[in-house]
Amino acid sequence: xxxxxxxxxxxDFSALGASLPAARFDALVAAVARRGEDELQRRRGAVxxxxxxxxxxxxxxxxxxxAAAAAIMLFVxxxxxxxxxxxxxxxxxxxxxxxxxxxxxYAESVEGRTAGAATGGSEKQ
Amino acid sequence: MAPExxxxxxxxxxxxxxxxxxEALVRRHYRATYAVAxxxxxxxxxxxxxxxxxxxxxxxxxxxxxxxxxxxxxxxQIARRRAFNxxxxxxxxxxxxxxxxxxxxxxxxxxxxxxxxxKARLLAALDSxxxxxxAVVLLHDHDxxxxxxxxxxxxxxxxxxxxxxxxxxKLLRRNLGDMRDG
Numbered sequence: 217x218x219x220x221x222x223x224x225x226x227x228d229f230s231a232l233g234a235s236l237p238a239a240r241f242d243a244l245v246a247a248v249a250r251r252g253e254d255e256l257q258r259r260r261g262a263v264x265x266x267x268x269x270x271x272x273x274x275x276x277x278x279x280x281x282x283a284a285a286a287a288i289m290l291f292v293x294x295x296x297x298x299x300x301x302x303x304x305x306x307x308x309x310x311x312x313x314x315x316x317x318x319x320x321x322y323a324e325s326v327e328g329r330t331a332g333a334a335t336g337g338s339e340k341q
Numbered sequence: 342m343a344p345e346x347x348x349x350x351x352x353x354x355x356x357x358x359x360x361x362x363x364e365a366l367v368r369r370h371y372r373a374t375y376a377v378a379x380x381x382x383x384x385x386x387x388x389x390x391x392x393x394x395x396x397x398x399x400x401x402x403x404x405x406x407x408x409x410x411x412x413x414x415x416x417x418q419i420a421r422r423r424a425f426n427x428x429x430x431x432x433x434x435x436x437x438x439x440x441x442x443x444x445x446x447x448x449x450x451x452x453x454x455x456x457x458x459x460k461a462r463l464l465a466a467l468d469s470x471x472x473x474x475x476a477v478v479l480l481h482d483h484d485x486x487x488x489x490x491x492x493x494x495x496x497x498x499x500x501x502x503x504x505x506x507x508x509x510x511k512l513l514r515r516n517l518g519d520m521r522d523g
Binding site for chain 2: 224225226228229241244245249251252253255256257258259260261
């Protein structure tokens with residue numbers, strides 16, 4: 217056999233035992249499959265979680281919408297607090313006059329003169 | 342008869358945890374992966390260990406397979422890396438386990454002895470090759486892979502794979518001939 221022919225002719229490696237008889241091959245494949253079961257189970261679990269979320273997407277969206285609506289309503293109801301704050305401020309002013317010992321009627325008349333002076337009118341009659 | 346699933350289809354199913362798809366991939370690629378491992382380890386038991394480790398590693402990192410149609414080549418690369426790592430860390434075995442091939446010949450001791458002698462000669466001849474040449478000649482002549490597939494596994498071009506194959510065959514025949522004459 218010349219060099220060129222020998223280079224193109226495959227060699228027989230069956231004697232190496234690398235050929236793996238059928239029974240041995242099946243046993244090796246089964247062993248690999250057993251070793252991979254934990255990882256496969258983990259993957260199946262991850263897929264199951266995603267599937268549950270997809271299956272329950274409408275109820276989940278509905279609950280989210282309700283929660284958002286409730287939050288908005290709570291926010292809107294909190295708006296009257298600002299007028300309550302203004303009432304508190306006027307009440308605070310009256311309270312200050314009383315705290316200083318100024319009779320309430322006198323405090324009111326002073327406030328009335330002050331407002332009239334500001335507008336250019338006269339209280340005198 | 343239903344067409345066989347492609348590697349890409351089996352990889353997609355494996356990613357979802359399909360055990361049957363994983364077994365199908367193992368059956369399809371075990372022999373080639375074993376040949377790659379054997380080329381480095383030159384020992385059946387070690388090659389089987391490396392092959393199994395490589396397949397489990399591939400399963401754990403299945404998302405990193407960027408081209409599922411070439412799963413075999415990607416798996417071969419994993420096996421090759423693991424084989425080199427295992428070879429570097431390998432402990433010397435004091436005794437060889439009986440292989441099925443050895444026990445199969447137990448009924449015919451003469452044949453078993455002849456097989457063992459041939460095996461020893463082949464292993465010695467393979468020692469004269471580089472790891473790449475060993476991988477190429479085993480993948481091609483033993484496992485029937487194309488040069489394109491071999492190139493993807495060992496990391497060379499198709500042309501280089503052919504050159505490695507011719508060089509390996511020539512060297513092996515010369516060494517085997519020398520042993521026979523010597």
